[in-house]
Amino acid sequence: MKKNVATIITICFIAAIVIAVVIFLVQQQNNDVENPTPTVTPSTSHSQTNEPTQSQNITEIPLEGLNEKLADVNNPITITLNSEQLKIIDTSVSSETYALVYFPDRNISNYENGQFILKTSVFHETNNYIGTITIVSDSYVKAGCLLADKDGKIYVENSEKNQISADVSLRIINRYNPITQQQADDIEGLENLTNPWYVLDERDDLYILSHVKTAMESLLTEADRQDSSLNMHVASGYRDYASQKQSFDYWVNRRVTQENMTYEQAYDYTAGRVAIPGCSEHHNGLTVDLISYGYMLDESSKDAPYAKWLKDNSYKFGFTIRYEEGKEQYTHITLYEPWHIRYVGLPTAYYLYANNLCMEEFYETLINEGYLDFEYEGETYRYIYSKTDNIYINQNIMDIVQYSSIASGVEGYVLLCKIR
Numbered sequence: 423m424k425k426n427v428a429t430i431i432t433i434c435f436i437a438a439i440v441i442a443v444v445i446f447l448v449q450q451q452n453n454d455v456e457n458p459t460p461t462v463t464p465s466t467s468h469s470q471t472n473e474p475t476q477s478q479n480i481t482e483i484p485l486e487g488l489n490e491k492l493a494d495v496n497n498p499i500t501i502t503l504n505s506e507q508l509k510i511i512d513t514s515v516s517s518e519t520y521a522l523v524y525f526p527d528r529n530i531s532n533y534e535n536g537q538f539i540l541k542t543s544v545f546h547e548t549n550n551y552i553g554t555i556t557i558v559s560d561s562y563v564k565a566g567c568l569l570a571d572k573d574g575k576i577y578v579e580n581s582e583k584n585q586i587s588a589d590v591s592l593r594i595i596n597r598y599n600p601i602t603q604q605q606a607d608d609i610e611g612l613e614n615l616t617n618p619w620y621v622l623d624e625r626d627d628l629y630i631l632s633h634v635k636t637a638m639e640s641l642l643t644e645a646d647r648q649d650s651s652l653n654m655h656v657a658s659g660y661r662d663y664a665s666q667k668q669s670f671d672y673w674v675n676r677r678v679t680q681e682n683m684t685y686e687q688a689y690d691y692t693a694g695r696v697a698i699p700g701c702s703e704h705h706n707g708l709t710v711d712l713i714s715y716g717y718m719l720d721e722s723s724k725d726a727p728y729a730k731w732l733k734d735n736s737y738k739f740g741f742t743i744r745y746e747e748g749k750e751q752y753t754h755i756t757l758y759e760p761w762h763i764r765y766v767g768l769p770t771a772y773y774l775y776a777n778n779l780c781m782e783e784f785y786e787t788l789i790n791e792g793y794l795d796f797e798y799e800g801e802t803y804r805y806i807y808s809k810t811d812n813i814y815i816n817q818n819i820m821d822i823v824q825y826s827s828i829a830s831g832v833e834g835y836v837l838l839c840k841i842r
C-alpha cells in the first residue's frame with residue numbers, strides 16, 4: 423500500500439514537472455513573438471459567391487488594441503493573411519495568389535508560403551484607415567481603401583475598375599529567357615519602314631512597332647540636327663524566328679567549314695555575337711540596328727562618332743544600348759554592339775543610363791530589393807516587383823505608368839509607377 427502511494431506521488435510529481443516545462447516553453451515561444459499577430463478569421467456570414475459591393479464587411483479580425491499599436495511607428499503590427507482570406511476580402515478577383523504593396527508606410531509584401539505577412543504602423547484614428555490598395559490583374563486595375571472598423575471587421579471600400587494593358591517594352595529577352603517561335607512570329611503592331619532618308623540601301627523588309635518608330639525618328643532627327651555627318655541608317659529591325667535561325671546557322675556553318683571550329687565551338691562563339699533563335703531582341707519589334715555609312719556591324723564601329731552619339735543620347739528617346747562593353751557576364755553577348763538599341767521607354771531608359779545598368783542587372787536588383795525609387799524630371803518614380811499578377815499598390819499615391827511580365831523565364835511582373 424505504502425509503495426503504491428509512493429508510486430502515485432512520484433507520477434504526480436513527474437506530471438507536474440512536465441506541465442511546468444510545457445507552460446514554460448509556451449511562454450518562451452510567446453516571448454519570441456515581438457509583435458502581436460492578430461489572426462484573421464474568415465467570416466462565416468459571407469458566402470464567396472456573393473457579388474462584391476462597393477463597401478463590404480468581410481472578415482472578422484480581433485483588433486483589440488490595434489489602434490494604439492498601429493499608431494506607433496516604432497512598433498509596427500504584423501497581420502497575417504492567407505490567400506483564401508484575401509480572396510474573401512476581394513471576391514471579384516479569382517486568382518489564387520496575390521501580392522501586396524502596402525502604403526503609406528511603403529511596406530511591400532509578396533505572397534509567400536501560402537500567406538502574406540504585412541507589417542504596418544499606419545493607421546488613421548478617425549476612419550480606421552489601414553492603407554489604400556490597388557489590385558492589378560491582367561485586364562484591370564481596381565483601387566480601394568483597406569479599412570478596419572472598431573467592431574473588428576476588415577473591408578475594402580471605394581473600389582473601382584480601370585483598364586491597364588501589359589506593355590512589352592520592359593520585357594527582357596536573352597539567352598536564358600527565350601521566347602517561343604510562335605511568340606516571335608505572332609507579334610502585332612509592326613510597321614514597315616519606308617523612309618529612304620533613314621532606310622539602309624532602299625530595303626523594303628524593315629519593320630518595328632509603331633511607337634518605337636516614332637521614338638526612333640525623333641532620335642534620328644535630333645542626331646541629324648546636331649551633326650549631319652553622323653548619317654545614321656536602319657540596318658535591321660524586327661526579325662522573325664526563321665530569319666534569326668537562318669542567320670545563326672549561317673555563321674555556325676561558316677565557322678565550322680572555313681575557320682576549323684568544331685560545331686560546339688562554332689555554336690558558342692556565334693551565340694556570343696548573333697543571338698540564338700528565340701533569344702534575339704530583334705524578335706520583339708522594339709529593337710533596331712543603326713549604322714553610319716562607312717562602318718560595319720562589327721568591332722570597326724567601336725569608336726565611331728555615331729556609336730559615341732548613341733551612347734550619350736539614345737536614352738533621351740527611350741532606348742538603351744543593350745550590349746554594352748563590360749556587361750558581357752550579364753548579357754552573354756560578347757560583342758560590344760553600339761549600334762543595337764532597344765526601346766524600353768522613358769523614364770526607364772534614363773534610369774538604366776544614369777545607373778549604368780543593363781537590363782539583366784536592373785532586374786536582378788529589382789527582384790532583390792522589391793522596389794526601386796528614383797527621380798526623373800522633377801517627378802518621383804518607383805519600380806515594383808511582384809511575384810504574381812495581382813498586386814496591391816496605393817493608387818491615391820501613385821499612377822501606374824507601365825506594367826509587364828518580366829520575361830518568359832523569370833517569375834514575376836514589373837510595375838513602373840509615378841508617385842503623385
Ligand SMILES: [Zn+2]
Pocket residue numbers: 658704709710711759761762763
Ligand atoms: Zn541588333
